Amino acid sequence: MVARIAAPLRRYLDTEAGSAGLLLLATLAALAWANSPWPDSYDRFWHTELSITLDTHTLNLDLKHWVNDGLMVFFFLVVGLEVKRELAMGELTDRRRAAVPLAAALFGLVAPAVLFLAINPSGEAASAWGVVISTDTAFLLGVLALVGSHVPTGLRLFLLTLAVADDIGALTIIALFYTEDLDLVALALAALGIAAMLFLRYLHVWRGPAYFVLAIGVWIAMYESGVHPTLAGVVIAMFTPAYPARREQVEEAERLTRAFRQSPNPEYARAARLSIERSVSLNERMTRLYHPWTSYVIVPIFALANAGVRLDGDTISDASTSPVTIGIVVGLVLGKLLGIWAGAYAAVRCRLGEFAPGITGLGLAAGAALSGIGFTISLFIVDLALDDPQLADEARIGVLAASVLATVLGWGLFRVAQARQGDMPGRPLKLDPPVDPARDHIRGPLDAPLTLVEYGDFECPFCSTATGSVHELQDRLGDRLRYVFRHLPLDVHPHAPLAAEASEAAAAQGKFWEMYDRLYERQDQLTERDLIVHAYELGLDVERFARELVESRYAPVVRDHVISAEASGVGGTPTFFVNGVRHVGPFDAETLAARLLETAPAA
Template sequence: MTDTTAVQAPRWRSVLDRIAEARRGDSSESLAAVFVLVATVLALLWANSPWGETYDAFWHTHLAISVGDLSIDLDLQHWVNDGLMALFFFVIGLEVKREFAMGELRDRAKAAVPLAAALAGLALPALLFLLLNPTGEQASAWGVVISTDTAFLLGALAVVGPRRAERLRIFLLTLAVADDVGALAIIALVYTDELRVLPLVVAAVGLLVVWQLRRLKVWRGGAYLVVSVVTWVAFYSSGVHATLAGVLIALLLPVYPPRRQEVERAAALTRAFRQSPNPDYARAARLGLERAVSVNERLMRLWQPYAAFIIVPVFALANAGVPLTAQSLAVAATSPLTWGVVLGLVVGKFVGISGATALMARLRPGSIAPGLTATQVGGGAALSGIGFTISLFIVDLALTDPALADQARVGVLAASVIALGLGTLVFRVGARLRPEPFDVSSILLRAVDPRRDHIRGRVDAPLTLVEYGDFECPFCSKATGSTREVRAYFGDDVRYVFRHFPLEDHHPNARTAAEFSEAAAEQGRFWDVHDAFFAHSDALDRESLLRYCADLGLDIDRLEEDLRDGDVTRRVTDDQIDARGSELPGTPTFFLGIRGSRPRRHRGPYDAATLIAELERLRTERRSAAG
């Protein structure tokens, strides 16, 4: 029974709590998008209010910082666009580096489809824009239509997307990262002013120093901060856009999973503090914990919330204030520049991304993640037309005429609204006209694949038994006896497939055990550790897992290296996503099938006698149908 006597927390407190969650690294894309939306509305209201002239007056107020003969004098808008946005692009660079080192972009085969979609989503919008704006200053604004606003995209997906959208979210996030790489490269190559050699040399030296700090395994953020500030100033003075300093520094910073020795050292320091609490041990324990985590991940955890909840909203406040008078709207409505932006973002992104994905699916069957439908891709492609942040950023770089810049901004705002509406329409209509090809809650979402699945028995056996399990689940531990009896009964006629579904909210060691088993699989020992972990399902802390693996004769050094490889983590996550997408109620969950058909979920008891009877029934039905 729910306790209804508790006093509800104020609404503002829940908002602060969600910001705190983002500070801890939790997902809060929809809240971040709300912050940017509110800032955009405030900018428009301010610019179109009776006090509208104060908008330009405020953001064009000059602020100079001088040190000796060196002085940087910018108005507030350019301090935001050149200074604060360097931190925004720094966070993007950290995310890009992490994705290439440990995330979806590490696996080139899996990333091929979103990469192709991203390239098409960059090229086609630019071509459509240039069809309407082939010459003049307007033509230089083709970069406005190339990029997708990741925060708005993921926030909109959370609000208007399908209920089971985790595969789509990963697809769009991978696409958005590749999109960001393309946009940053275009900013560097196309929107760079006249170069000045000496500051550029200083900037290059700064980047070399960052690289050297990485080689020396310097892990304290302060050293990187000092060098980064000097490098930013040098980039600004060189004529290269200063925000690129943030990107290049981020790409040089190291990223890696925690090393065992450093984790153990941090644990020892923490134990020492617990036994003798004093300031020296407290500082040592804190530094030990920080050292165990890569600079990339510590800085991303630190700056990501500030970028999402402060920097981007302030950028929107400084750049989205377009006067929307009857005259300006009439000019925009007939402006090739405005319509070029709308056409590029709305049509170019939608057609380019969905078309490239469909083409890749035809050229490379099986390359689309299971559960990811054409309707979902189409809706996500439509939402990708929300190109807000980087689009407005490039408006400021590409157009010097204020009237043209306002027309482009109107196009960006209009395209974002239209893209949101189009994405919502595609999701809703697609769900009605093209429902999912089968009931994902009843039929195995991802077909058994001998190249990725762990299979016990003949790969081509006529009967299939698939289990989604959790090494720390006591019911799964008992179910191993049932599966053993099933395999003994059918012999070579059944293949047993194990997939991971660690219930991390209930079993704190389950995820770690699953990753250990995948690391053991790299040494061809998955089933050995599978049996050992289930035999000790009540003692699966990290030290115990290492001991079990050592007792089995595994190469522990290699195991540790494989555990630090992103492939192990992604393999477990893939199974988890399949399980959640299938709305599995818990563990163990079994699917039973016969060769030639996709296994169906078994909803009854999972004792050996019941599973054997169900498999016998399937075999009898198949023989009757064949006879």
């Protein structure tokens, strides 16, 4: 089921989950180094100064700040790119779909900060309230990967959307509350550098070196301005275009590639390569380039530089009674759980949105508990908020302790949820969500007393056979039957996802069932060109149809059907639900008709 998630999102998830183990190893290595027989070497190494001098201008930072202020720019660049992608073409484009995780993220930012400030109302410690606001996406996805298939796809997507919204809040808070005195001249120079990058884009300059030089200039200007220089990565990401592949650009790339194949020469090779690159948004290309580096190199180095806390008896004793440590643990472990859980349910109660299929109260609580793993950005804000070394060490201990407790609590709640599900005989049997005429494709009277729901795949030969059964059922039962079709394109059928989106594009023009019948009649004609021919012969607006296919306009609709299939216990295609209950056994017309009449509502 997870394989049906959009490819860029799937790559993002895989990289984050894979990096969690390396991040954990780097953290343990930092702790081991700081508590070894040579603890002073840890501080000496990371406080080694490294200077860059240009004429009379010198930039002098120790290694730790080169990591925190320099390398972490790439981390915040990748975070910003993912935020921009989700806002432009991901989960956050559908405001109703995103309303519940957005509300949960907002409550999950406020509740931990309130609890922390209740314990640390004043003094330097109060400035560390930002430590408890953020979730570490890598650790969160790493734990979800260990929990495995027991986490519903709907909950995974909910938590990822929550993490993206959480990142937006954290970045905003860093910019607004952890910025030193501003140098307006330097800030203006940074803005000028951003404007120059936009001008290069306007001139269709796509090569990286020019942008890299300008990005270094923007970073230096932001460092001198008093704004934390890592925010340069966020600003650059927000101005990086994110869009689905455009049909005309794909066709241009195809034309130039064909020209190169017919007449190989350097000029055609360069033109074809550049056109292929331009057909994919710069956002996705930069994410693909930098995300592995940040996840597998930069963030582990950051953990190695920041997680080294001496855990001797005195330090642990002081931390156990420190309001800073207690406030961080309470904020991350309890505040995140209560805030996210309350925010999600408040959004649903206020009818701002609804839970995806498969999300239960206990599963939501487990995911909310795991969101209390606030490692990377939490340690980052410790360095910004606290100048007192003792307070900073107590805060780091609080972050480490809270991350462990949140992991154990979330893991435990998932196991309880799994045990409860294990008491049920096999997979879920009831259709989730129920049939909704406003959302489902229905053939037959909307108020018919008998309901047959099929999860199908346009490339599945068994579904084609089942379609014959459905037609026979409709002839036999007439207006007493309403038939509902939901998508479940399987990985073994490469053309099925696009065919499903094509049927939804036809539905947008009022011809879902005409396209449905045609696709099953011609299962050997499901390529993009074939689908466009089908649209033409059905009298659709072909230009609109093709554009929506290229833009994957209806991929979220298909994904919702896949999520509902998982929540309903569907294991393959075709799968039928007879009057809301999953049918097990033969699906010939005689068997289905008997089952429909046996389970008919009393009315």
